[in-house]
Amino acid sequence: MKIIVFSDTHNLTSAAEDIIKRNLSADLFVFLGDGENDLNSVKTQYYDKSFVAVSGNCDYYSRLPEVGEFSAMGKKIVFTHGHRYNVRYSLDALYYLAKERKADIMLFGHTHTRYHQIYDNIHFVNPGSAAIPRDSDPPSYALLTINDEDISVKHIDLI
DSSP: OEEEEEOOOTTOHHHHHHHHHHTTTOSEEEEOSSOHHHHHHHHHHOTTSOEEEOOOTTOTTOOSOSEEEEEETTEEEEEEOSGGGTTTTOSHHHHHHHHHTTOSEEEEOSSOSEEEEEETTEEEEEEOOSSOOSSSSOSEEEEEEEOSSOEEEEEEEOO
């Protein structure tokens, strides 16, 4: 299964659209917040694609949930923007959320920096920002590939 994860488009709808265009064969698109209007605009163009999303701290008046979850190929995936879990300072609260929800993969945004680590058999993944990265890397998104035996995570430059 091919899952595209992106976050923090911050009114750069063209970044969201570029991600979708590059990955038309993806099974699912996961948006981690801060650009809900961008997502809504893209979804109208790609109505045949599957999307799940959560709200971010800049998605004012959003009706999206703060935490979402789904299963893919027998793996449980939990996702959130991350601001409510203080991810800029520590992943401790996120770790406890992942353990509580029995997650195999924990997706988060907010920091605008790419991240992937496996801790206690849980993949913690931040796709970076699709618009305004805070590290020295270019804007990015993440590709999760899940099959019966493996979880693969790859960060992809959006340039």
